[in-house]
Structure formats: structure tokens, C-alpha cells
């Protein structure tokens with residue numbers, strides 16, 4: 001068992017034996033390192049419950065804890081804080097345990113989780129909001145897996161709504177002679193369209209602009225949307241061909257970002273399930289007519305805000321973003337039987353998900369004990385505090401953003417790295433810079449993307465962590481060349497001990513991060529750990545140390561921190577460059 005958890009269990013046992021009615025004990029790094037390394041702050045409340053003097057109770061418990069051989073000292077401070085300093089040997093044993101096979105992370109009882117993240121829209125620009133969803137979702141998926149869960153990641157493409165009708169109409173206007181627009185079109189193939197992905201991305205805003213000023217254009221686009229949703233051969237073929245172009249582009253960019261989806265399903269895949277879902281909902285009388293449309297009521301008595309009904313069939317007979325999301329849940333519940341489904345999307349979509357979750361539970365499409373969770377994130381803003389824009393005021397594409405970061409990164413890489421390697425290194429560091437920065441704050445807070453700050457190798461940044469990792473790797477390589485054994489045998493002083501004390505928090509940090517569905521605890525921990533290690537590194541000469549015991553311990557310490565860096569960077573889906 002993880003060392004800190006073991007101590008918590010032990011203290012809990014001592015408390016129970018002394019008639020303190022305690023549910024769980026939290027041992028945290030001391031806020032006063034001069035008094036002890038870890039502290040237990042629960043004694044005051046427990047004493048109060050038993051109507052005792054807290055200092056006296058704390059002293060009584062401290063006296064018992066003092067008999068523990070793993071503790072060097074136990075003391076009471078202030079109104080009843082219990083401070084503990086660990087024996088070096090206890091820490092050395094734990095460090096050795098962590099370093100041996102696969103012990104870094106203790107797994108939780110496994111749940112089956114589906115994560116819906118990424119959510120890019122076909123034929124529309126992939127923007128920084130989509131980076132956030134993909135980045136946060138990918139990291140949560142990997143974190144949950146490391147902690148023992150079975151996780152399925154689904155991209156849930158936006159590929160079914162009016163935007164598709166608009167794009168198709170604009171293409172039809174430009175290329176009316178394409179085979180798919182002819183009345184006798186019967187094909188099932190993917191068409192060879194005279195357009196690229198860049199064209200598609202230009203087409204959408206033009207078509208969307210037209211639809212705002214031209215009612216006829218809008219009506220026509222709606223009709224096309226209806227037709228393609230109802231298996232019109234020509235529009236289905238066109239849609240497939242657009243998907244083909246768009247997906248190729250998306251795959252390239254997600255690969256660059258180390259983001260891997262298990263399922264490439266989209267809103268359109270819900271189509272198969274819509275008829276059976278509608279039949280079920282009608283049978284259950286869950287759908288009601290409303291002003292020419294059909295809806296599901298989801299408001300509840302205690303709502304403070306008005307929660308509007310779910311729009312299932314629009315007046316123009318097309319289905320909505322809500323219908324496809326509900327039908328996707330139908331599919332997930334019936335065919336995958338998850339314990340939990342998580343949705344990583346912009347926090348401004350919260351109402352949509354409240355509606356979906358309520359409808360799914362109320363209609364029993366999803367079992368009562370299947371947990372549906374909305375994981376909302378804030379906006380990445382530019383230096384002016386407003387949503388990121390290009391210089392000419394357009395929406396910043398993800399690709400452009402990566403290019404901007406690469407320009408800055410390239411100036412900071414050492415000159416001896418050249419040619420192809422330089423390109424690769426620059427891309428790896430840039431992606432790391434972007435992703436680390438994006439996971440630095442609590443996911444729900446808006447943040448300002450300050451490129452200078454986020455690419456500073458001396459700050460709390462991706463480059464700082466990567467640099468530190470690369471340096472450890474080369475130190476370990478030298479140690480290996482010199483055939484130095486590594487093992488935790490002896491500690492010198494606070495410089496090396498503090499690093500182990502930091503390491504002890506790993507398990508808790510991972511668990512807390514998963515609980516909160518936010519990665520900021522992890523990026524914080526990684527930064528503190530590396531800071532601590534760098535401090536130790538600056539104070540000692542590892543490879544030339546004459547005391548063999550210390551030298552072995554320090555290589556082991558380097559190895560342990562390096563392994564933790566790799567573990568966490570893997571969770572964050574950040575790669576380490578060959579050099580930098």
C-alpha cells in the first residue's frame with residue numbers, strides 16, 4: 001500500500017482505539033516544515049466531539065504515535081495540530097518499493113467509463129476551444145486508465161446539423177454539375193470533390209453569412225439537411241465525401257497533439273438509433289407536441305432557473321443537437337453499458353447537458369445508477385483578455401496557434417540541433433508548451449494564453465518540465481555507462497529527503513485530480529517535484545560523490561523522479577524531445 005495511505009490507516013486505528021469516532025484521516029504535507037514533515041489537523045474537531053481539551057487529546061495521541069518506528073518525531077503545535085517527521089529508513093523503503101516493478105500507482109476498483117471529448121465540427125474550423133476539449137479529455141482518459149478504470153474515448157464529431165446543409169448548399173451553388181446533384185444519382189461511392197479542407201473551412205462562414213440575410217437560402221439549406229438526414233442518395237454521397245476530406249485533416253492534427261480516440265463516432269451515428277428511440281419514447285408518452293415541434297419536458301419543481309424542454313423534432317421535421325445526443329446515449333447505454341459517461345465541453349454548454357441528462361434518466365434511457373457528468377471548461381483568451389483571434393480578427397485555428405508557438409520555440413532550441421531533428425524537436429516542445437499551459441489552471445477558469453510566459457524554460461511551463469526530464473535522462477545514461485548501481489540506501493540531508501517527501505504525494509494527487517476532473521493538481525505537483533529535484537541537483541554533485549551509498553541513492557532518486565515525470569507526461573499526452 002501507498003506509504004501515506006498506510007500512515008493514515010494506522011492513525012485512524014489509533015484514534016478508534018482511543019474512542020475517537022473518526023471516518024477518515026487526512027495526512028497532508030506540513031504548512032510548517034520546521035515543525036514536521038506531514039501534519040494531521042483533525043484532532044481539534046475530534047476532541048470537541050468528545051468534549052475534551054484539544055491540546056491534551058493531541059498530546060495523548062502524539063505520545064502513542066511516538067512509539068511508531070517509522071516516525072522520527074511527533075509533536076503538537078498550536079491548538080492541536082499533530083506534526084510528524086518520518087524516519088529516513090521508512091522513506092528509503094518506500095522509495096525502493098515505488099521504484100520496483102509497476103508500483104508507482106495503486107489502482108482503484110475499476111469502473112467502465114465513456115468519455116465524450118474533442119467534439120470537432122466537420123467542415124468547420126478546428127479552433128482553440130476544440131484544443132481544450134481534446135486536451136483535457138485525453139488527459140482524463142489516460143489518468144483514469146492509470147488508476148485502473150476501463151475507459152472508452154469517443155470524439156463525437158459534429159457532423160449532422162444545419163451546418164452540413166449550409167455547406168452542401170454552397171457547394172451546390174458553386175458546382176451545380178456535380179453528379180450528386182443530378183436527379184438520377186444513385187451512387188454509394190465517395191465523390192472526387194474539387195475542394196480541399198481549406199475550401200470547406202472558407203465555405204462554412206460564407207454559407208452561414210448568406211443564411212442570415214437570405215431567407216430562401218436558409219430554407220433551402222434546411223431542406224437539404226432534412227434530405228440528407230433522410231437518406232437522400234445524392235446528399236448522403238456529398239456528405240460522405242465532405243467527411244472524408246475533413247476527417248483526413250482532423251486526424252493529422254490530433255496526431256500532432258498525441259490525441260487518440262477509440263471511437264470516431266459522430267452525431268450522424270445516432271441516426272441508426274433515432275427511430276427505435278422515438279418509438280420507445282412515444283410508447284412511454286415521454287414526447288409531447290409543442291407548437292408544431294415535439295419535445296421532452298425536463299423542468300423540475302425546485303429549479304431556480306427555467307430549464308426549457310428538450311427539442312426532439314423541430315418544426316421543419318429535422319432532428320436537433322439534443323436528439324442526436326440523446327440517441328447517442330441510447331446507443332451507449334444499450335450497447336456499452338457504462339458505469340459513467342463524461343462529457344468534456346465548453347462550460348457554456350452546461351444547460352444543454354443538464355437537459356440531456358435529465359431526459360435520459362427521466363425516460364429511463366439510461367439507468368438511474370449510471371452517472372452522467374458534465375465536465376465544463378473555460379475559455380482560452382488572448383493577451384487582451386478576449387477570445388483568441390488572428391491578427392485580422394478572425395477565429396484562431398488550432399493549426400495557426402501551433403505555428404505561432406513553434407516560431408517562438410524554435411528561437412530557444414540550441415543551434416547544434418539542425419534539419420529534420422530540429423523540426424521534430426520544435427514541434428514536440430511546442431505541443432508540450434501548449435498542452436501544459438492549457439492544463440495549468442482549474443479547467444473551469446478562463447485563462448490568458450501568454451506565449452512568452454508559457455514558453456519560458458524557467459517558469460511553471462512545459463519547457464521547464466521537458467528540460468528537467470531531458471537532463472535527468474542524460475544523467476541516468478551517464479550513470480549507466482559508468483555502471484553505477486542504484487538503490488535507496490542512505491540520505492544526506494534535507495535536499496534529498498525533501499524530494500522523497502514530494503514523491504509521497506503522487507498517489508493522492510492523481511486520485512484528487514480524477515475526482516475533480518481537473519489536471520491542475522497534477523501540473524502543480526509536477527512543477528513542485530521538479531523544482532525540488534532541481535534544488536537537490538544544484539546542491540550536490542551526483543556522479544562524482546565519493547560516498548558510494550549516497551551516490552547510489554541519488555541515482556535512484558533521479559531515476560524515481562524521471563519515472564514519475566514520464567508517467568505524468570504520458571497522462572498529459574506530452575512527449576519528451578530527443579534533445580533541447
Ligand code: ARG
Pocket residue numbers: 116118119120121156157158325343344345
Ligand atoms: N461539436 C460540439 C461543439 O463544437 C461539441 C460536442 C460536445 N459533445 C456532445 N456530446 N454534445 O460545440
